[in-house]
Amino acid sequence: xxxxxxxxxxxxxxxxxxxxxxxxxxxxxxxxxxxxxxxxxxxxxxxxxxxxxxxxxxxxxxxxxxxxxxxxxxxxxxxxxxxxxxxxxxxxxxxxxxxxxxxxxxxxxxx
Numbered sequence: 001x002x003x004x005x006x007x008x009x010x011x012x013x014x015x016x017x018x019x020x021x022x023x024x025x026x027x028x029x030x031x032x033x034x035x036x037x038x039x040x041x042x043x044x045x046x047x048x049x050x051x052x053x054x055x056x057x058x059x060x061x062x063x064x065x066x067x068x069x070x071x072x073x074x075x076x077x078x079x080x081x082x083x084x085x086x087x088x089x090x091x092x093x094x095x096x097x098x099x100x101x102x103x104x105x106x107x108x109x110x111x
Contacts (some may be wrong), residue, residue, distance in 0.1 A: 035061075 012020070025031070043053045083090055 039054075039057065042057060043050050047053060083093075
């Protein structure tokens with residue numbers, strides 16, 4: 001088993017890929033619902049102006065999201081490069097996943 005390259009298709013530029021990802025993220029209503037549900041309980045008048053607290057917390061959330069998603073993107077890119085360089089690893093991962101599913105199915109049957 002190997003990871004093949006796609007021929008005949010052109011890769012999107014980094015800017016186009018970023019823009020598509022940003023639009024997809026901004027149109028996700030679940031993220032807004034989570035922020036509206038969790039955010040207000042951390043804003044307390046005793047700690048100063050609410051608007052300043054909200055601005056600081058918003059900046060922290062944006063920074064953390066960039067760090068998490070950038071880390072995932074770098075890890076995924078490196079994992080792909082590693083798998084392309086070692087095609088045998090793909091087969092081992094597939095067999096390992098299959099064995100794990102068999103073990104989980106057996107454990108489910110026992111209960």
